Amino acid sequence: MYYNVFGEKVSRRRFKEMQEAAKNRRELIAAGLTSRRDLFKMGLLTAGGMLIAKSGLSARAQTQIPAGSPTQIQTNNPPSSGSSTSPGTNQNCAPSNQLASPNTRAFISPLPIIPLAATVPLSSLNPQPTNAPNTAAGEVRAFPHQGPTNYHNLFPDANKLSVYYRFTQEQFTTSQMSPDLPPQTIWGFNDGTGTRSPGPTYRATYGVPQLTRNINLLPTITPVNDTGFGVASVTTHLHNSHNPSESDGNPCDFYTNGHFCDQYYPNVLAGFSTQQFHNTGDINESLATLWYHDHRVDFTSQNTYKGLTGFYCLFNNLDTGDETTGFRLPSFPQFDIPLMFNDKVFDQHSGELVFDLFNLDGILGDKFLVNGVIQPFFQVSPRRYRFRMLDTGPSRFYEFFLTGNVGGTGNPTTNPFFLIGTDGNLIPKPVQVTSVRIGPAERVDVVVDFTNFAGQTLYFENRLNQINGLGPVAVDSALFPQNSPNTECVGINNNPQPAILAAGAGNLILQFQVTGPRVRDNSLPPSKQTFYTLPTTTDTPRVVRTFKFDRLNGQWSINGQFMDCSHPRFTVQQNTAEHWLLTNLTGDWTHPIHIHLEEHQIMNRNRVAPTVPADIGRKDVTQLHPNERVELFFRFRDWLHKYPIHCHNVVHEDHAMMALWNIEATGDTVLVP
Amino acid sequence: MAVITRRKFLSFTAAGPLAVSVLSQAAASTPSGSTELTAPERARQRIQQQHLPNLPLITHEGKNVLFYDDLVKDKVVSLNFFFAKCEEICPLVMANLSKVQKILGDQVGRDIFMYSFTLKPEEDNAAVLKHQHEMYGAGPGWTFLTAKPDDMEHLRRALGFTYPDPAIDKDKTQHIGNIRFGNEPLTLWSACPGMAHAQWVAETLEYIIHPERSRVQRP
Numbered sequence: 096m097y098y099n100v101f102g103e104k105v106s107r108r109r110f111k112e113m114q115e116a117a118k119n120r121r122e123l124i125a126a127g128l129t130s131r132r133d134l135f136k137m138g139l140l141t142a143g144g145m146l147i148a149k150s151g152l153s154a155r156a157q158t159q160i161p162a163g164s165p166t167q168i169q170t171n172n173p174p175s176s177g178s179s180t181s182p183g184t185n186q187n188c189a190p191s192n193q194l195a196s197p198n199t200r201a202f203i204s205p206l207p208i209i210p211l212a213a214t215v216p217l218s219s220l221n222p223q224p225t226n227a228p229n230t231a232a233g234e235v236r237a238f239p240h241q242g243p244t245n246y247h248n249l250f251p252d253a254n255k256l257s258v259y260y261r262f263t264q265e266q267f268t269t270s271q272m273s274p275d276l277p278p279q280t281i282w283g284f285n286d287g288t289g290t291r292s293p294g295p296t297y298r299a300t301y302g303v304p305q306l307t308r309n310i311n312l313l314p315t316i317t318p319v320n321d322t323g324f325g326v327a328s329v330t331t332h333l334h335n336s337h338n339p340s341e342s343d344g345n346p347c348d349f350y351t352n353g354h355f356c357d358q359y360y361p362n363v364l365a366g367f368s369t370q371q372f373h374n375t376g377d378i379n380e381s382l383a384t385l386w387y388h389d390h391r392v393d394f395t396s397q398n399t400y401k402g403l404t405g406f407y408c409l410f411n412n413l414d415t416g417d418e419t420t421g422f423r424l425p426s427f428p429q430f431d432i433p434l435m436f437n438d439k440v441f442d443q444h445s446g447e448l449v450f451d452l453f454n455l456d457g458i459l460g461d462k463f464l465v466n467g468v469i470q471p472f473f474q475v476s477p478r479r480y481r482f483r484m485l486d487t488g489p490s491r492f493y494e495f496f497l498t499g500n501v502g503g504t505g506n507p508t509t510n511p512f513f514l515i516g517t518d519g520n521l522i523p524k525p526v527q528v529t530s531v532r533i534g535p536a537e538r539v540d541v542v543v544d545f546t547n548f549a550g551q552t553l554y555f556e557n558r559l560n561q562i563n564g565l566g567p568v569a570v571d572s573a574l575f576p577q578n579s580p581n582t583e584c585v586g587i588n589n590n591p592q593p594a595i596l597a598a599g600a601g602n603l604i605l606q607f608q609v610t611g612p613r614v615r616d617n618s619l620p621p622s623k624q625t626f627y628t629l630p631t632t633t634d635t636p637r638v639v640r641t642f643k644f645d646r647l648n649g650q651w652s653i654n655g656q657f658m659d660c661s662h663p664r665f666t667v668q669q670n671t672a673e674h675w676l677l678t679n680l681t682g683d684w685t686h687p688i689h690i691h692l693e694e695h696q697i698m699n700r701n702r703v704a705p706t707v708p709a710d711i712g713r714k715d716v717t718q719l720h721p722n723e724r725v726e727l728f729f730r731f732r733d734w735l736h737k738y739p740i741h742c743h744n745v746v747h748e749d750h751a752m753m754a755l756w757n758i759e760a761t762g763d764t765v766l767v768p
Numbered sequence: 769m770a771v772i773t774r775r776k777f778l779s780f781t782a783a784g785p786l787a788v789s790v791l792s793q794a795a796a797s798t799p800s801g802s803t804e805l806t807a808p809e810r811a812r813q814r815i816q817q818q819h820l821p822n823l824p825l826i827t828h829e830g831k832n833v834l835f836y837d838d839l840v841k842d843k844v845v846s847l848n849f850f851f852a853k854c855e856e857i858c859p860l861v862m863a864n865l866s867k868v869q870k871i872l873g874d875q876v877g878r879d880i881f882m883y884s885f886t887l888k889p890e891e892d893n894a895a896v897l898k899h900q901h902e903m904y905g906a907g908p909g910w911t912f913l914t915a916k917p918d919d920m921e922h923l924r925r926a927l928g929f930t931y932p933d934p935a936i937d938k939d940k941t942q943h944i945g946n947i948r949f950g951n952e953p954l955t956l957w958s959a960c961p962g963m964a965h966a967q968w969v970a971e972t973l974e975y976i977i978h979p980e981r982s983r984v985q986r987p
Contacts, residue, residue: 189932235982280807315980323811323955326979350982393958393972445810452957453819453928455946563932648857649931649944650961657964660971660983750946751961 188592191563196441196462199273201470202606207271209406209433209466212286212295215261217254219287220308224253224357228341235350240359241339241734242304249374250304250361258305260297263312264329264389264403265290266321272439273462273469276446280321281402282313292467293435294387294405298427301362301381301411310355324450325394325401327351331358332390333407334536335382335519335694335715337365340736343691346392346753347660362409365693368733369670379627380694380713382409384433384483384519384538392660392753396458396489396745400450404487406433413626414521422626423619424481424515425542430618431481432473434555436604437464438491455649457490457564457746463557463604470604476611477549479618481542483519488535489745492567492685492718494559496530497543498598501554507599510553513621516540517712520694523628525621526708530595532559534687536743537716539709542621548609558601560592564746566685566721568592629713632696632728634672638764640665641676644686644719644742644752651742651752654767658741658751667731668762674698677717678724686719686747691738692758695727702726716743731758812955819926820952823919825885828897828912835923839911840952844880844977847948848962849929851888852896857945861962864969865947866904871970877909879977885923887940889914951976 222229226243228236242250267290270278284294299305313327320327328351332344342358350356364376371377389395389403408427410416416427425431438460442449451458462469486493499508513525519538531539545553561567645652656664667673675695677688694713697705701724705711717725741753754768805813822836833839848865850858862884869876876882886892892900897912906912915923924930929944931937947969950957956979960972975981 189934191932230984235984237984320811320955321807323808323815324957326956328975328979328982347983351980354982393960397958442814447807447810449814451928452815453926453948455928455944455959456932565932647945647961647963648942649929649946650963652961657961659965659968661968662965750959751964 188568189563191456191459194440194443196439196460197275197443197446199275199462199469201603202472204271204274204468204471206432206434206471206473206605207466207468208428209293209296209435210288210291211428212260212262212297213288215259215287217256217259219261220259224256224259224306224308226253229357233354235348235354235356236341237348238339238341238736240341240357242359242361242363245735246368249363249367250359253306253357253359256304256306258303260286260305260307261310262286262294262307262331263290263310264331265312266314267291269467271467272448272464276441276469279448281448282325282398283402284405285312292402292404294403296405296428296433297387297407298416299360299362299407299409301364301409304359304361304363307358307360308355309358311350311352313352315352322401322448322450324397324452326391326398328391328394329389329398329403330356330391331387331403332691333358333360333385333387334689335385336360336407337363337380337382337692337733339734340692340738340758343738344387344390345737345755346390346395346739346741347755349391363733365730366732377630378411378413379630381411381414381521381627382519382694383414383516383521384485384540385409386435386485386487386538388487392658393749396749397450397452399487399745400437400439400489401448404435404437406435406483406485408433408483418616418618422521422624423617424624425479425616425618427481430478431483433466433483433485434605435464435466435485435487436493437487437489438462439464454564454746455750457566457744459491459561459564463602465605470606472606472608474608474611475545476614477546477609478614478616479542479544479546479620481515481540481618483516483538483540484531484533485538486533486535488743490535490564490566492532492534492559492561492687493557494530494532494595496556496558496598496601498554498556498601498603499548499551501552501599501603509598510548512544513542514539514708515542515621515624515626517709518694518714518716520713521626522708522712524625527622528708530558531709533709534685534716534718534743535745536687536689537718542618543607544620545607545609546616548607549613551609553607553609554603555605555607556599556601556603558596558598560594560596562592564744565683566744568594629696629711630730632698634728634730636674636728637668637671637762638766639674639676640765641678641767642688642740642754643678643680643767644684644688645679646681646684651747651750653740653752653754656754658753658755660755663737663755663757665765665768666757666759666761666763669735669758669760670732671730671762673729673731675727675729676724677719677727679719679721681721683721685721685744686752687716687743688719688740689716689743690727690729690740692734693729693731695729698726698728700725735759808955812953815955815957819928821922821926823915823923825913825915825919825923826894828894828901830894833913839881839883839913840950842953844951844973845949846880846882846973847885847927847950848883848946849885849887849924849943851886851940852892852900853888854940854943856941857943857962861945861947862900862904864963864966865910866906867966868970868973869907869910871966872973875974875977876907880909880973882906882910884910884912885920886912886914887920887924887943889917889920949973949976951979954979 227239263285283290283292328349330349365380366372367376385407389398413421415421418426440460497510945962946959948959
């Protein structure tokens with residue numbers, strides 16, 4: 096008599112099959128063939144992810160697997176548009192079950208204006224910065240600074256710069272979030288004037304290279320962690336800077352207390368090493384609103400949520416920060432205000448900041464913070480303001496409206512404003528809009544004119560309907576772009592979910608009290624402004640690469656593979672153009688995809704040229720919606736070595752939706768890295 | 769079966785005798801002897817109450833253990849789910865974990881404890897798990913566990929091995945293939961795909977065992 100492991104009687108033939116299966120499996124283990132790719136290569140795995148039954152990998156293979164794919168699931172939503180799309184499963188129609196925060200009062204604390212970062216003299220950096228990494232002194236950097244090493248005529252040595260910063264990452268206790276909550280012990284940046292979160296705002300200038308020494312002074316990990324989340328090992332990424340890789344803040348190069356990294360920010364225009372834009376770079380690649388944040392692999396969501404974020408504003412002789420010169424945008428920092436948006440959750444009983452550590456999908460908070468304060472108010476003068484709006488996540492998307500007449504007689508009003516920049520880059524011409532959508536890590540620059548609102552109260556209101564961490568409620572891709580009244584959640588649990596909520600029914604996040612004094616406004620009306628032209632996208636790409644963003648048994652993947660700090664996937668050739676096809680064939684998830692070093696332009700979404708203003712412009716994060724294929728144009732220039740591509744829903748990012756790639760003098764042509 | 773939402777589950781544990789015992793235990797163990805917990809103690813307790821229930825489990829050797837007290841408390845752990853009859857992802861993840869175990873060597877069972885829980889406790893009794901344990905060449909620091917089905921379901925939900933859509937969540941062929949890892953006393957928790965390169969999974973776990981280590985950039 097023969098039995099299987101479940102104690103069931105089996106035939107001799109079946110018993111032999113089982114033994115064979117166990118042997119095969121042991122052989123696979125011994126041969127190291129355990130990745131999906133390996134098995135696929137060996138012909139042991141089908142494209143659908145099924146192990147091939149006949150190979151006898153499973154002891155139940157012969158008798159268990161039916162003809163159809165067992166991964167097929169019931170869905171109750173209509174088929175999506177297009178032929179190559181997969182049905183969604185409406186997972187983003189199910190509200191998350193996160194606990195609610197305690198009550199906090201809205202609009203009782205003023206909006207903090209984040210102070211500018213303080214420079215330090217070279218003498219305060221001990222030991223002095225060196226071009227080669229000072230490993231002996233505790234520096235964590237593998238490459239010499241590429242600027243002075245490879246382009247000595249353009250970039251001074253690390254110890255001969257005119258601008259230095261000394262930033263420490265430190266733990267501190269703050270009561271700023273809300274007077275209705277206890278003091279919170281979180282993490283922030285200290286430029287020498289005190290630790291804060293958001294960290295101090297850099298005011299940087301093109302043509303003036305600078306160096307920041309980032310020193311980790313977070314409490315040693317033992318014995319305890321005050322919030323129960325976050326790991327005290329860091330790597331600070333300057334998001335969207337055209338930076339050499341050793342100063343980029345790579346996720347895999349994290350360091351703990353007492354170590355430091357000298358980050359050399361060249362503040363140089365992309366293309367400076369090409370023939371076309373020799374030494375100067377392309378003015379049409381100018382960046383304006385950047386941000387810095389911790390990027391520690393596996394822990395980015397926790398560490399940024401815990402406070403390790405800040406702004407970096409970059410100016411040139413056109414975008415000057417002075418409203419009487421250049422483009423004549425509202426003056427920085429009085430009328431040009433960085434606004435950092437994020438959502439958080441607090442423990443119902445203790446009021447302490449909490450983070451759902453055991454969530455794989457994405458997390459939402461029920462408290463909305465701007466510059467570190469829950470629902471602040473901001474007294475403005477009746478004039479134009481520039482706002483640099485950043486969503487630091489972890490997982491929430493926003494659609495901001497400028498809402499007036501809340502609580503008055505009649506309905507709330509929706510007021511227009513001007514979009515002037517996407518992902519921190521000025522677009523060719525300001526566009527008048529009634530709303531603007533951003534996802535995690537994206538930025539928009541807008542100009543709001545309060546001139547005609549003296550004495551009134553307005554709000555930045557988020558009306559985007561998002562009920563769990565996956566992304567906004569499903570929008571049928573055929574109806575995309577935005578503001579569709581019709582979502583795929585219609586009919587789910589008798590609980591139709593509109594994509595956009597009614598005016599006044601969303602989250603009132605920032606209150607503007609137009610009660611400031613009448614002051615002179617020398618800025619130019621946006622309707623009369625023009626900025627940079629877009630760089631061409633007609634270069635023939637050297638290679639067209641495909642990136643499929645997917646989820647395999649709950650594991651976030653790119654082209655079926657997972658993050659590995661030791662294995663870069665492909666190599667781009669320096670100073671060449673490429674097209675990247677980002678595809679999301681799942682019906683559910685929205686992924687904000689971020690690529691380091693170079694910006695891109697969106698050539699098309701599902702073969703249709705971009706139509707919404709936020710898609711026309713230079714980007715460093717592109718929202719990849721359900722069932723979408725987005726084609727991006729890139730030029731990869733100037734700097735060498737390693738960078739990542741990743742999802743900036745930081746919960747997805749931390750669970751391996753990331754890949755490393757290199758840029759070198761000679762590249763490869765791997766099509767599906 | 770009615771779907772148990774996380775909120776329902778949390779309210780259940782918060783009100784139940786289990787939470788009370790965890791609470792009193794944590795309070796009694798404060799260094800000062802007072803019942804006032806420090807912030808880190810509160811944070812650790814919050815994670816305990818919400819995610820690390822002290823449920824009874826049975827090892828592949830037939831031993832009765834408690835999840836929090838015996839398996840997780842004061843330890844560095846890796847946690848994943850599988851089942852014996854699983855056709856698709858389990859063989860890949862379990863074989864991968866087998867490689868991870870080899871790479872970590874004698875750290876497993878000393879510095880880190882690996883636990884694999886069955887998703888089908890009604891099928892996988894201790895004897896089945898013992899067979900699986902042998903098949904994957906699992907060593908002494910890697911324990912396979914079963915439990916009463918309701919308890920295992922609670923554990924799966926508490927540890928976040930779930931999908932938002934209940935229909936998908938019920939389909940065990942789509943079960944979450946991630947490895948959750950944590951350093952319980954230091955409240956360091958994250959997760960990685962079970963099918964990531966074994967070498968990188970092992971390295972990731974070593975940074976949780978030794979969170980004071982920096983990773984020096986390599987060319």
